[in-house]
Amino acid sequence: xxxxxxxxxxxxxxxxxxxxxxxxxxxxxxxxxxxxxxxxxxxxxxxxxxxxxxxxxxxxxxxxxxxxxxxxxxxxxxxxxxxxxxxxxxxxxxxxxxxxxxxxxxxxxxxxxxxxxxxxxxxxxxxxxxxxxxxxxxxxxxxxxxxxxxxxxxxxxxxxxxxxxxxxxxxxxxxxxxxxxxxxxxxxxxxxxxxxxxxxxxxxxxxxxxxxxxxxxxxxxxxxxxxxxxxxxxxxxxxxxxxxxxxxxxxxxxxxxxxxxxxxxxxxxxxxxxxxxx
Ligand SMILES: [Fe+2]
Ligand SMILES: [Fe+2]
Numbered sequence: 001x002x003x004x005x006x007x008x009x010x011x012x013x014x015x016x017x018x019x020x021x022x023x024x025x026x027x028x029x030x031x032x033x034x035x036x037x038x039x040x041x042x043x044x045x046x047x048x049x050x051x052x053x054x055x056x057x058x059x060x061x062x063x064x065x066x067x068x069x070x071x072x073x074x075x076x077x078x079x080x081x082x083x084x085x086x087x088x089x090x091x092x093x094x095x096x097x098x099x100x101x102x103x104x105x106x107x108x109x110x111x112x113x114x115x116x117x118x119x120x121x122x123x124x125x126x127x128x129x130x131x132x133x134x135x136x137x138x139x140x141x142x143x144x145x146x147x148x149x150x151x152x153x154x155x156x157x158x159x160x161x162x163x164x165x166x167x168x169x170x171x172x173x174x175x176x177x178x179x180x181x182x183x184x185x186x187x188x189x190x191x192x193x194x195x196x197x198x199x200x201x202x203x204x205x206x207x208x209x210x211x212x213x214x215x216x217x218x219x220x221x222x223x224x225x226x227x228x229x230x231x232x233x234x235x236x237x238x239x240x241x242x243x244x245x246x247x248x249x250x251x252x253x254x255x256x257x258x259x260x261x262x263x264x265x266x267x268x269x270x271x272x273x274x275x276x277x278x
Contacts (some may be wrong), residue, residue, distance in 0.1 A: 003275045004030040009041030015273035018052040020045040022069030025249045035059040037253035040075035047078035066191020067174045068116045070094030080123035092174035093129040098162045139181040146195040152232040153196025179204045185212030192219040198236045223252025246270035
Protein backbone atom coordinates (compact mmCIF):
# COMPACT_ATOMS: atom_id res chain seq x y z
CA UNK A 1 0.00 0.00 0.00
CA UNK A 2 1.37 3.46 -0.81
CA UNK A 3 1.80 5.79 2.17
CA UNK A 4 -1.34 7.88 2.64
CA UNK A 5 -0.83 11.34 4.11
CA UNK A 6 -3.82 13.45 5.10
CA UNK A 7 -3.44 16.83 6.75
CA UNK A 8 -6.01 17.16 9.52
CA UNK A 9 -5.25 20.71 10.67
CA UNK A 10 -3.13 23.58 9.37
CA UNK A 11 -3.09 27.40 9.31
CA UNK A 12 -5.17 27.34 6.09
CA UNK A 13 -7.72 24.96 4.59
CA UNK A 14 -7.79 23.52 1.08
CA UNK A 15 -11.13 22.01 0.29
CA UNK A 16 -14.81 22.78 0.35
CA UNK A 17 -16.68 24.13 3.30
CA UNK A 18 -16.54 22.79 6.83
CA UNK A 19 -12.79 22.10 7.04
CA UNK A 20 -11.43 24.44 9.71
CA UNK A 21 -8.09 26.24 9.62
CA UNK A 22 -6.14 27.14 12.73
CA UNK A 23 -2.50 28.11 13.40
CA UNK A 24 -0.85 24.72 14.03
CA UNK A 25 -0.39 21.33 12.36
CA UNK A 26 -1.72 17.77 12.44
CA UNK A 27 -1.02 15.05 9.86
CA UNK A 28 -2.44 11.51 9.60
CA UNK A 29 0.01 8.92 8.21
CA UNK A 30 -1.25 5.53 7.04
CA UNK A 31 0.96 2.64 5.96
CA UNK A 32 0.43 -1.14 5.73
CA UNK A 33 1.31 -1.55 9.36
CA UNK A 34 0.30 1.71 11.04
CA UNK A 35 -2.15 4.55 11.31
CA UNK A 36 -0.35 7.35 13.15
CA UNK A 37 -1.35 10.91 13.98
CA UNK A 38 1.68 13.20 13.81
CA UNK A 39 0.88 16.27 15.93
CA UNK A 40 -2.62 17.23 16.99
CA UNK A 41 -3.04 20.89 15.96
CA UNK A 42 -3.77 23.68 18.44
CA UNK A 43 -7.30 22.89 19.67
CA UNK A 44 -10.59 21.44 18.42
CA UNK A 45 -10.00 22.00 14.68
CA UNK A 46 -8.30 18.61 14.24
CA UNK A 47 -11.10 16.55 15.82
CA UNK A 48 -13.70 18.65 13.99
CA UNK A 49 -11.97 18.09 10.63
CA UNK A 50 -11.68 14.34 11.28
CA UNK A 51 -15.48 14.22 11.61
CA UNK A 52 -16.02 16.58 8.65
CA UNK A 53 -13.73 14.52 6.38
CA UNK A 54 -15.27 11.22 7.52
CA UNK A 55 -11.95 9.76 8.68
CA UNK A 56 -12.00 6.53 10.69
CA UNK A 57 -9.61 6.70 13.64
CA UNK A 58 -10.40 3.23 15.03
CA UNK A 59 -7.02 1.83 13.83
CA UNK A 60 -4.99 4.72 15.29
CA UNK A 61 -2.76 3.38 18.05
CA UNK A 62 0.01 5.96 18.13
CA UNK A 63 0.22 9.75 18.28
CA UNK A 64 3.58 11.49 17.87
CA UNK A 65 4.32 14.98 19.17
CA UNK A 66 6.91 16.79 17.05
CA UNK A 67 7.66 19.05 20.05
CA UNK A 68 6.00 20.60 23.08
CA UNK A 69 4.49 23.75 21.53
CA UNK A 70 0.75 24.18 22.00
CA UNK A 71 0.01 24.53 18.27
CA UNK A 72 1.13 20.89 17.84
CA UNK A 73 -0.13 19.38 21.10
CA UNK A 74 -3.29 21.31 22.04
CA UNK A 75 -5.66 19.15 19.98
CA UNK A 76 -4.85 15.94 21.90
CA UNK A 77 -7.72 15.87 24.39
CA UNK A 78 -10.51 16.36 21.79
CA UNK A 79 -8.86 13.64 19.64
CA UNK A 80 -8.64 11.18 22.56
CA UNK A 81 -12.35 11.77 23.20
CA UNK A 82 -13.02 10.74 19.58
CA UNK A 83 -10.67 7.72 19.61
CA UNK A 84 -11.96 6.39 22.96
CA UNK A 85 -9.30 3.72 23.52
CA UNK A 86 -5.70 3.60 24.83
CA UNK A 87 -3.22 5.42 22.61
CA UNK A 88 0.57 5.55 22.90
CA UNK A 89 1.94 9.12 22.74
CA UNK A 90 5.53 9.19 21.47
CA UNK A 91 7.56 12.30 22.26
CA UNK A 92 10.80 13.65 23.70
CA UNK A 93 10.87 14.14 27.51
CA UNK A 94 11.47 17.91 27.07
CA UNK A 95 7.92 18.47 25.74
CA UNK A 96 6.99 19.26 29.35
CA UNK A 97 9.42 22.21 29.57
CA UNK A 98 7.83 25.54 30.50
CA UNK A 99 7.95 27.00 26.97
CA UNK A 100 7.51 30.69 26.12
CA UNK A 101 7.80 33.05 23.16
CA UNK A 102 9.30 36.46 23.91
CA UNK A 103 9.65 38.85 20.97
CA UNK A 104 11.41 42.21 21.32
CA UNK A 105 8.98 44.83 22.63
CA UNK A 106 6.25 42.28 23.41
CA UNK A 107 5.12 40.62 26.61
CA UNK A 108 6.14 36.97 26.91
CA UNK A 109 3.47 34.39 26.10
CA UNK A 110 3.20 30.75 27.27
CA UNK A 111 3.31 28.40 24.26
CA UNK A 112 3.90 25.02 25.95
CA UNK A 113 1.61 21.99 26.23
CA UNK A 114 -1.80 23.41 27.25
CA UNK A 115 -3.07 20.46 29.35
CA UNK A 116 -1.90 18.48 32.37
CA UNK A 117 -0.36 15.07 31.69
CA UNK A 118 -2.90 13.44 34.05
CA UNK A 119 -5.80 14.87 32.01
CA UNK A 120 -4.50 13.11 28.88
CA UNK A 121 -3.76 9.89 30.79
CA UNK A 122 -7.31 9.94 32.13
CA UNK A 123 -8.51 9.80 28.50
CA UNK A 124 -6.29 6.82 27.57
CA UNK A 125 -2.91 8.41 26.73
CA UNK A 126 0.24 6.42 27.58
CA UNK A 127 3.33 8.60 27.19
CA UNK A 128 6.44 6.97 25.76
CA UNK A 129 9.10 9.66 26.21
CA UNK A 130 12.51 9.12 24.65
CA UNK A 131 15.35 11.18 23.19
CA UNK A 132 16.34 8.28 20.90
CA UNK A 133 15.00 7.31 17.46
CA UNK A 134 12.16 4.81 17.82
CA UNK A 135 11.58 2.25 15.04
CA UNK A 136 7.83 1.59 14.73
CA UNK A 137 8.33 -0.96 11.94
CA UNK A 138 11.17 -1.87 9.55
CA UNK A 139 10.37 1.21 7.48
CA UNK A 140 9.10 3.86 9.95
CA UNK A 141 11.26 5.62 12.51
CA UNK A 142 11.06 8.76 14.64
CA UNK A 143 14.09 11.02 14.52
CA UNK A 144 14.96 11.27 18.19
CA UNK A 145 17.10 14.34 18.93
CA UNK A 146 18.27 16.05 15.75
CA UNK A 147 21.93 17.14 15.73
CA UNK A 148 22.67 20.72 14.63
CA UNK A 149 25.12 20.08 11.74
CA UNK A 150 24.81 22.91 9.20
CA UNK A 151 26.37 26.34 9.80
CA UNK A 152 23.35 28.25 8.42
CA UNK A 153 20.53 26.82 10.57
CA UNK A 154 19.84 27.95 14.14
CA UNK A 155 17.01 27.86 16.69
CA UNK A 156 14.58 30.80 16.53
CA UNK A 157 15.89 33.34 19.06
CA UNK A 158 12.43 34.32 20.39
CA UNK A 159 11.81 30.86 21.93
CA UNK A 160 12.56 30.39 25.63
CA UNK A 161 12.14 28.09 28.61
CA UNK A 162 11.05 29.76 31.85
CA UNK A 163 12.71 28.36 35.00
CA UNK A 164 11.65 30.04 38.23
CA UNK A 165 11.74 33.69 37.07
CA UNK A 166 14.51 33.25 34.50
CA UNK A 167 14.14 32.87 30.75
CA UNK A 168 16.79 30.81 28.98
CA UNK A 169 16.94 30.08 25.23
CA UNK A 170 15.00 26.91 24.33
CA UNK A 171 17.32 24.45 22.51
CA UNK A 172 14.19 22.61 21.26
CA UNK A 173 15.87 19.25 21.89
CA UNK A 174 12.31 17.87 21.76
CA UNK A 175 12.02 18.69 18.02
CA UNK A 176 11.16 15.37 16.26
CA UNK A 177 10.37 14.33 12.71
CA UNK A 178 9.06 11.07 11.22
CA UNK A 179 10.98 9.16 8.52
CA UNK A 180 9.34 6.56 6.25
CA UNK A 181 11.29 4.41 3.80
CA UNK A 182 9.54 4.10 0.43
CA UNK A 183 10.57 2.62 -2.92
CA UNK A 184 11.33 6.12 -4.26
CA UNK A 185 13.35 7.19 -1.22
CA UNK A 186 12.57 8.72 2.16
CA UNK A 187 9.30 10.42 3.03
CA UNK A 188 9.91 12.96 5.81
CA UNK A 189 7.11 14.41 7.94
CA UNK A 190 8.02 17.62 9.78
CA UNK A 191 6.31 19.44 12.65
CA UNK A 192 8.09 22.80 12.78
CA UNK A 193 11.68 21.69 11.94
CA UNK A 194 12.90 24.00 14.70
CA UNK A 195 16.36 22.37 14.53
CA UNK A 196 16.55 23.08 10.78
CA UNK A 197 15.03 21.34 7.76
CA UNK A 198 18.44 20.37 6.33
CA UNK A 199 19.73 19.18 9.72
CA UNK A 200 16.59 17.03 9.90
CA UNK A 201 17.07 15.57 6.41
CA UNK A 202 20.77 14.81 7.01
CA UNK A 203 19.80 13.03 10.22
CA UNK A 204 17.13 11.08 8.29
CA UNK A 205 19.79 9.87 5.85
CA UNK A 206 22.15 8.96 8.71
CA UNK A 207 19.78 6.90 10.80
CA UNK A 208 17.97 5.12 7.94
CA UNK A 209 20.96 4.61 5.62
CA UNK A 210 18.77 5.82 2.73
CA UNK A 211 20.22 8.69 0.66
CA UNK A 212 17.46 9.87 -1.70
CA UNK A 213 14.90 12.17 -0.10
CA UNK A 214 11.70 11.62 -2.08
CA UNK A 215 9.19 13.83 -0.24
CA UNK A 216 9.17 16.39 2.56
CA UNK A 217 5.83 17.36 4.08
CA UNK A 218 5.09 19.80 6.92
CA UNK A 219 6.38 22.86 8.75
CA UNK A 220 9.86 24.12 7.86
CA UNK A 221 10.17 27.18 10.15
CA UNK A 222 11.65 29.27 7.35
CA UNK A 223 9.30 32.18 8.11
CA UNK A 224 12.12 34.36 9.41
CA UNK A 225 15.00 32.84 7.41
CA UNK A 226 17.60 35.20 5.94
CA UNK A 227 18.11 35.28 2.14
CA UNK A 228 21.43 33.44 2.72
CA UNK A 229 19.70 30.69 4.70
CA UNK A 230 17.03 30.36 1.98
CA UNK A 231 19.73 30.03 -0.71
CA UNK A 232 21.68 27.41 1.26
CA UNK A 233 18.49 25.49 2.06
CA UNK A 234 17.37 25.43 -1.58
CA UNK A 235 20.84 24.31 -2.75
CA UNK A 236 20.86 21.49 -0.18
CA UNK A 237 17.31 20.36 -1.10
CA UNK A 238 18.32 20.24 -4.78
CA UNK A 239 21.42 18.23 -3.89
CA UNK A 240 19.30 15.70 -2.04
CA UNK A 241 17.19 15.16 -5.18
CA UNK A 242 13.88 16.03 -3.52
CA UNK A 243 10.83 15.19 -5.70
CA UNK A 244 7.86 16.46 -3.63
CA UNK A 245 7.99 19.46 -1.31
CA UNK A 246 4.71 20.07 0.52
CA UNK A 247 5.28 22.90 2.99
CA UNK A 248 2.91 23.97 5.75
CA UNK A 249 2.41 26.17 8.78
CA UNK A 250 5.58 27.96 10.00
CA UNK A 251 7.13 27.98 6.51
CA UNK A 252 5.48 31.38 6.09
CA UNK A 253 4.11 32.92 2.90
CA UNK A 254 7.30 34.67 1.76
CA UNK A 255 9.49 31.56 2.11
CA UNK A 256 6.74 29.43 0.49
CA UNK A 257 6.72 31.75 -2.52
CA UNK A 258 10.51 31.47 -2.88
CA UNK A 259 10.35 27.65 -2.63
CA UNK A 260 7.48 27.54 -5.16
CA UNK A 261 9.65 29.49 -7.62
CA UNK A 262 12.67 27.27 -6.97
CA UNK A 263 10.92 23.87 -7.16
CA UNK A 264 8.11 24.42 -9.69
CA UNK A 265 5.90 21.33 -10.10
CA UNK A 266 7.60 19.57 -7.20
CA UNK A 267 6.26 22.23 -4.79
CA UNK A 268 2.79 22.32 -3.25
CA UNK A 269 1.22 23.96 -0.26
CA UNK A 270 0.15 21.29 2.22
CA UNK A 271 -2.85 22.53 4.21
CA UNK A 272 -5.88 21.13 6.08
CA UNK A 273 -7.78 18.73 3.82
CA UNK A 274 -4.78 17.89 1.57
CA UNK A 275 -4.65 14.15 0.91
CA UNK A 276 -1.69 12.44 -0.76
CA UNK A 277 -0.80 8.93 -1.81
CA UNK A 278 2.99 8.54 -2.02
FE1 LIG B 1 6.92 25.15 17.21
FE1 LIG C 1 4.41 25.40 15.10
